[in-house]
């Protein structure tokens with residue numbers, strides 16, 4: 001299946017037409033780069049006929065920092081803090097992607113303890129990220145209360161991160177060959193105490209938003225995209241799963257401790273905004289399940305298998321590794337010349353970039369207000385798109 | 388729930404693997420009456436939940452900063468401002484007590500006061516740094532510049548000025564991890580607002596000189612004194628020259644005159 005996405009240039013030079021009954025004219029409107037629902041600087045040009053969206057063209061690039069180019073001057077440990085600044089809500093998972101790629105390429109072994117702690121941390125962050133997304137979606141659709149509830153859970157999980165890692169957002173925690181710090185002795189007990197509370201929170205989310213008639217009506221059957229089209233556009237994560245494709249790297253190519261735990265890949269049936277909403281809620285329950293299975297038996301061992309100052313040089317060639325972040329597959333492609341300890345070229349395959357383009361398939365035909373629901377249901381993090 | 392949701396578990400073949408999936412399905416749309424009824428109950432249940440905070444305010448997790456500034460405790464691993472580690476616990480305690488008093492007197496925050504201190508017990512500033520520069524190498528965005536000098540007494544390389552650029556630091560902790568001598572640490576300091584951004588580039592060491600163990604090996608107190616030399620926060624050349632990349636030559640712009648002005652500024656704030 002091929003997908004054609006018009007460029008902004010093509011859109012601007014195409015003749016505008018009006019096919020409504022009244023003598024109206026089509027017009028182009030910029031949504032963004034400063035628009036409250038974009039949660040960052042994302043510009044979207046929409047072709048409108050009255051309130052109806054005819055065409056959408058995203059114009060990213062307002063937060064472009066050239067991270068990949070910068071990484072060509074940095075060694076592999078120094079690349080990791082930069083990945084915190086891509087999809088900042090999945091910082092630990094982004095760190096993991098680089099660490100995993102470097103470990104595989106350089107043949108660095110890790111131990112069970114490291115992998116289990118990584119998995120627990122990643123799942124905690126997935127929970128945190130989905131909680132924030134839930135709140136923000138509520139806010140986008142006019143329910144400000146939800147925003148505060150989402151942030152409540154984010155704060156509570158953030159405190160656990162702060163104790164173990166020392167940071168709340170820019171983690172730089174997972175390093176090639178291990179972790180930056182070992183967990184504290186009371187980490188497991190604290191997380192265990194938190195799990196029933198989080199379960200309760202997901203129920204509260206259901207009560208606050210899922211059961212709300214206005215909210216349901218704004219999401220249900222809006223912005224439908226079928227599985228084949230979502231795959232053709234390169235979507236991953238909850239977006240493609242909501243369309244019924246069980247693509248989840250945690251299950252299809254297990255890494256870390258995911259091979260040892262039981263969990264379901266949550267998929268939808270319709271592929272509308274409501275499915276994308278509910279897939280994430282169910283994923284929160286699955287994440288809690290994964291942590292529950294791991295938290296009791298964290299194996300013993302060192303928290304890092306190599307010393308910090310060891311020189312990491314990858315063999316000559318192209319190395320690729322990917323993990324499932326809260327928004328989809330995050331991949332790292334490293335081209336190494338085999339001589340220096342910095343990459344020759346580096347590329348991040350970021351989930352949000354591909355997830356963004358699905359709006360071009362979803363939005364046409366819907367009203368502006370529905371476009372808000374659609375963009376919100378994609379859970380975009382703009383710095384990850386622009387890099 | 389207006390529209391019934393069912394989550395059913397099943398096994399599906401995907402990408403040549405059997406994946407256990409949870410499928411979300413919905414039932415038939417309910418009739419008009421039922422929608423009307425559950426719309427009202429759904430809204431009321433949401434309202435009831437939020438009302439709960441009225442009689443259990445202890446569930447609120449928000450921390451009131453800056454009202455709680457006096458009692459604010461950050462975690463031990465919190466990655467805030469970088470500083471030289473104190474050589475021993477006693478020095479750290481002495482220093483903390485002194486700073487508290489100073490902060491009280493000058494009405495500044497303890498972290499600001501800590502860096503403005505000059506006239507006090509010298510041995511408190513003995514350090515573990517050898518000037519090896521490993522931290523500078525590890526820093527991803529060139530926020531550290533270690534100036535070394537040839538020591539007079541020991542005739543070995545030792546740290547002269549350790550310049551840290553708070554303005555470009557991203558608090559990644561790489562320098563602390565890379566230091567083989569455990570000489571630096573990240574603290575809970577985070578209140579860094581200033582009116583002149585040049586104030587954000589400063590020396591971390593108060594003494595230029597060798598590691599503490601070399602000083603302590605020396606028995607003659609006069610020689611000990613001569614081994615170290617005072618360094619203040621804003622003295623000397625400041626490398627405001629951006630990133631030195633492996634393939635690019637660094638740009639050098641000495642900021643001598645600028646740093647004098649800053650020095651006076653800092654003095655003025657203290658008095």
Ligand code: SF4
Pocket residue numbers: 469525526527528529530531555556557558559560561562563
């Ligand atoms: S914390 Fe990171 S950015 Fe800051 S000085 Fe240390 S290594 Fe450099």
Ligand code: SF4
Pocket residue numbers: 515516517518519520521522523533565566567568569570571
């Ligand atoms: S702080 Fe540590 S790594 Fe940096 S120069 Fe001093 S001893 Fe070397």
